[in-house]
Every structure is written in C-alpha cells, then in structure tokens.
Amino acid sequence: MEDLSLHIMDIVENSLRAGAEHIAVRLVDKANHILVIEVEDDGRGMNEETLKNAANPFYTTKNGKRYGLGLSLLSQACEDAGGRLRIEKGRTKGIKVIASFKKDNVDIKPMGNIDKTMRVFRALHPEVHISFERINT
Ligand SMILES: Nc1ncnc2c1ncn2[C@@H]1O[C@H](COP(=O)(O)OP(=O)(O)O)[C@@H](O)[C@H]1O
Numbered sequence: 520m521e522d523l524s525l526h527i528m529d530i531v532e533n534s535l536r537a538g539a540e541h542i543a544v545r546l547v548d549k550a551n552h553i554l555v556i557e558v559e560d561d562g563r564g565m566n567e568e569t570l571k572n573a574a575n576p577f578y579t580t581k582n583g584k585r586y587g588l589g590l591s592l593l594s595q596a597c598e599d600a601g602g603r604l605r606i607e608k609g610r611t612k613g614i615k616v617i618a619s620f621k622k623d624n625v626d627i628k629p630m631g632n633i634d635k636t637m638r639v640f641r642a643l644h645p646e647v648h649i650s651f652e653r654i655n656t
Pocket residue numbers: 533534537560562563564565569573574578579580581586587588589590591613614
C-alpha cells in the first residue's frame with residue numbers, strides 16, 4: 520500500500536466487518552514530530568486470542584482465508600517509520616487501533632488523499648457513521 524490513506528481505508532474495512540455503526544478516525548499531529556492515526560469503532564471487538572494475534576500476518580478470522588495482512592502491513596509501515604502499532608479494546612466495546620509514525624523519518628509513507636478516502640467511504644456505506652478529525656497537540 521503506497522499511502523497512509525489506503526491503510527486507513529483497510530483498517531476501517533475491518534471495523535465494518537466487525538459490525539460497527541460508528542467509526543472515529545483521528546489524525547493527531549503531535550508537536551514532538553510524531554503522527555498518530557487512531558481508528559476507534561463500536562463493533563463486536565476482539566477476544567483475548569484475536570487481540571494478541573491480530574497483527575500476525577498468518578492470523579485471520581475470515582472464512583476460507585489463511586492470512587490477514589491489513590494490520591500486519593500497517594504495523595510494518597509504522598515500524599519502518601520509527602513508530603509502532605497498538606491495538607486496544609475500546610472504552611465500552613469495539614476496538615481502537617493506534618498507529619504511530621515519526622514525521623521526519625525518511626521512510627514514512629505519504630498521507631495520500633484522506634478527504635477523498637473519507638468521501639468515498641461515506642458514499643459506499645451511508646448506513647455507517649464515520650467521523651474524521653485532525654488534531655494538533
Ligand atoms: N476492528 C476490528 N474489530 C474486530 N476484530 C478485528 C478488527 N480489526 C481486525 N480484527 C480481527 O483481526 C483479524 C486480522 O485483521 P487484518 O490484519 O486486517 O486481516 P483480515 O482483515 O484480512 O483478516 C481479522 O480477521 C479480525 O478477526
């Protein structure tokens with residue numbers, strides 16, 4: 520995947536598959552040269568086993584598939600840019616994916632067209648509430 524917007528799309532697809540009705544995407548631009556992408560949903564969440572293995576490329580709960588690359592590729596993109604991927608349980612239910620990157624790392628992927636990505640998603644899935652926020656801290 521060549522840009523971070525495509526990774527975000529992929530992570531949001533996971534939320535959809537988990538039955539989320541609300542998805543919050545936040546782009547946190549930190550003063551300390553760190554960029555954080557957060558995707559939080561209210562889907563069915565993960566059990567402990569899935570939580571532990573979700574970023575493993577050979578772990579998936581999709582029927583008939585032997586590998587699940589979305590989170591693993593995002594984790595790789597974070598690490599290539601000096602950051603890391605965390606996956607947490609949501610506050611009440613669902614999942615929160617937190618991907619961090621060093622903004623000045625030469626290997627950070629370009630953002631791509633995040634506004635367009637959001638527009639396309641909303642057009643394809645009008646039944647899901649997806650919010651997008653840019654935060655500077
Ligand atoms: N938002 C989510 N809510 C619940 N489960 C999730 C979520 N995102 C990922 N998962 C679980 O983690 C697994 C791995 O995800 P991923 O790396 O994107 O691969 P894939 O989607 O191809 O299975 C999924 O099969 C699913 O079981």
